[in-house]
Structure formats: structure tokens, C-alpha cells
Amino acid sequence: MVLEHALLPVRPGQEEAFEAAFAQARSIIAASPGFGGLTLSRLVERPGTYLLLVEWDRLEDHTEGFRGSPAYEEWRAMLHHFYDPFPVVEHAERVMEA
Structure with a gap:
């Protein structure tokens, strides 16, 4: 499993408009092969900033599969105009948990 974070x-x-748009857009990403789930959280210290965590089976499910799909264009049209500046997206692999 790979964890995308942004x-x-x-x-x-x-x-408020972003949260409403994201509620609609989540079905787009959820239909992608390799998608394992997501959480969207609002930062307490910076209420205008959100933490997105997405679980993927493999890195390529996100970087090639979802981002290379027509569904990503729809996702982008629904959400990307809300960001300033554009977010940095990174991926992590779990090392341990408690």
C-alpha cells in the first residue's frame, strides 16, 4: 500500500464551496483501479488548509492510472481552481504502526 498525501x-x-465540490469529486477517485480509501481533514491551526490522504495499492495506480485517465481531467476541473498555491503531492510507504 502507498499513501498519497497533500x-x-x-x-x-x-x-465551503471546496468541501461541497470535493464531496462530489470523491466518487471520481473512488472508482479508480487501485484506490483504497481517502480522508480529507481541515487543519486546526490553518482552517483554510486541508490534509488529503489517499491509499493506493501501488504508486502507479495514482501516478499513471488515475492521473493519466479522463477521470483525472474531471477531478482537476472540479477542484484545482480552489488551490493557491498548487499543492505538493507526495507518496509514502508504511514503515510501522502502533
């Missing part, structure tokens, strides 16, 4: 800086005053 801090999503949403334009001030657009938080």
Missing part, C-alpha cells in the same frame, strides 16, 4: 491550501472564503 496539503491543500484553499483560497480564502472558498472553503
